[in-house]
Amino acid sequence: MMEYRYVFRGTAFTSESPKEVKILKDYLFCINRNGLIEKMIHPDDNEYELVLHTYQWKDNFRQLSDGQYLLPGFIDLHIHAPQWAQSGTALDLPLNEWLNTYTFPLESKFSNIDFAKQVYEDLVSTLLAHGTTTALYYATVHKESSFLLASICAEKGQRGLVGKVVMDDHKQNPEYYRDPDTASALADTEEFILAVQDLAKKTKQGVYPVVTPRFIPSCTDEALRGLSALATKYNTYIQSHCSESDWEHEFAKTRFHKHDAFALHDFGLLREKSIMAHCTFLSEADVDLFAKTGTAIAHCPISNAYLSGGVLPIAHFHSKGVEIGLGTDISGGFSPSLFDNAKQAVISSRMLEDGVNPNLPTEKRGKPASRITINEAFYFATAGGGESLSLPIGRIMENYTWDVQIIDTQIPGAKLPIFSSRNQDLYDVFQKIMYHTRPENIREVWVQGVNVHVRA
CATH class of the missing domain: 3.20.20.140 (Metal-dependent hydrolases)
Known part of the structure; x- marks a missing residue:
């Protein structure tokens, strides 16, 4: 198995086409040392449990918290x-x-x-x-x-x-x-x-x-x-x-x-x-x-x-x-x-x-x-x-840069109107993120696999 610089686990939203948003629920996102998305692993993939077991206790593994989601930068x-x-x-x-x-x-x-x-x-x-x-x-x-x-x-x-x-x-x-x-x-x-x-x-x-x-x-x-x-x-x-x-x-x-x-x-x-x-x-x-x-x-x-x-x-x-x-x-x-x-x-x-x-x-x-x-x-x-x-940016997909925002919908004082994130339709969550996100909700920003902003 390839050695990854980072492995993230969480749910992401990205554009499948101009009119369609793709929901990547509970994926593993494997980032290489060049800051590119080397591999994206669906929970049903055979490799999922192996990669999760290998990385989940390491310092370079990130599990998004409940109410946190990934968007492209x-x-x-x-x-x-x-x-x-x-x-x-x-x-x-x-x-x-x-x-x-x-x-x-x-x-x-x-x-x-x-x-x-x-x-x-x-x-x-x-x-x-x-x-x-x-x-x-x-x-x-x-x-x-x-x-x-x-x-x-x-x-x-x-x-x-x-x-x-x-x-x-x-x-x-x-x-x-x-x-x-x-x-x-x-x-x-x-x-x-x-x-x-x-x-x-x-x-x-x-x-x-x-x-x-x-x-x-x-x-x-x-x-x-x-x-x-x-x-x-x-x-x-x-x-x-x-x-x-x-x-x-x-x-x-x-x-x-x-x-x-x-x-x-x-x-x-x-x-x-x-x-x-x-x-x-x-x-x-x-x-x-x-x-x-x-x-x-x-x-x-x-x-x-x-x-x-x-x-x-x-x-x-x-x-x-x-x-x-x-x-x-x-x-x-x-x-x-x-x-x-x-x-x-x-x-x-x-x-x-x-x-x-x-x-x-x-x-x-x-x-x-x-x-x-x-x-x-x-x-x-x-x-x-x-x-x-004409750059490999703006999407969460393999061979694109790891340019992402981590959106936290549960921030005290800036909580989005999501009352049951596990039961609510994820597309509804996406819409609420687009219409309600404030800077306080943007917890981290990554560019080319480097963390460039963290909100306290």
Whole structure:
């Protein structure tokens, strides 16, 4: 029998498909030294009693307590890390005014390494405590503090994908916060890529550099072409915003006489390792282009309610073959929790299907076939995010990473409304976890087989 680094015994929930949750009741989960799930053993398997007998008295065996369950770690596909410092405030203006009034002044402060360290350490710790094991980050234009964020992810054990933001257009960006010029923006990005790739060699769970043009309004044509070339040269991920709001969507149409999606594609920025945030105003042709190029969408339902001016038709876009995951979009979204964003994804989809104007007749009020279930929202927060990044994460299954949350439904003061866990239908337990979990219920978080968070 193979020697395992850890063996866990308990009940887990994972996505079998976008609409189906698989319940793994009383399984043994055997984790190897690389932090991968080497073997999952059903209670009826012949090997079950042998492995249980071998490991149950060892220090590396974990028996989940009654009322505890395993979920895959969450994957957040869109976070503005510096904006954690203003999260929960400044959501009273349209996007373009919000950026210039609140956000760019804040982000400019991240030239100060000490300030950046304070914010970034708190953010990464907070996200881990909320069950987020993988995060796709925008940093700022500052190369040094952007690398600091990647280093903090590596140190704290979170799988971090980090981008040094490019904002080189002097006409569109404030003088106090932008890249000095296109050449330095590209040179700093290349140095950042090399530094993070070197850091990754020493990081078990992985850290990744991400080519990050903030969005079309912030970048010159030369920068967009140069960033595409760098992504090709170093085989990196790419992230940006696409058709987030009326303002951004119309800006691209005015500048290029085409939608964001086709403009970005013409610069070579839509591809298999591209993740575009929001995408609320995509046309059918844009969606087809995303599906064709393998570009994923980071759906940020809380943020969209504040700054986008629309509801992403997530069910329709996914039905056309577009990969989709969830994002918090801190601080356009106030909450660091993907539990909150999963719930909001369901709520927004229901409002899109049912409509919101009671003065219209029922048959004209909404958009049919738009709703998603909590099963689908769970999928987007986990497996969908993993598929968007083309990494073996987001599922509890063999050959995937041991990225998990241990949810305790019996915490005093945060007890979920489960009154007989042994008799209650386990699918009902799953739903209650998705709708009622608070940070207090997330007792432990593991990334790549390493315990990175324990709540006292």
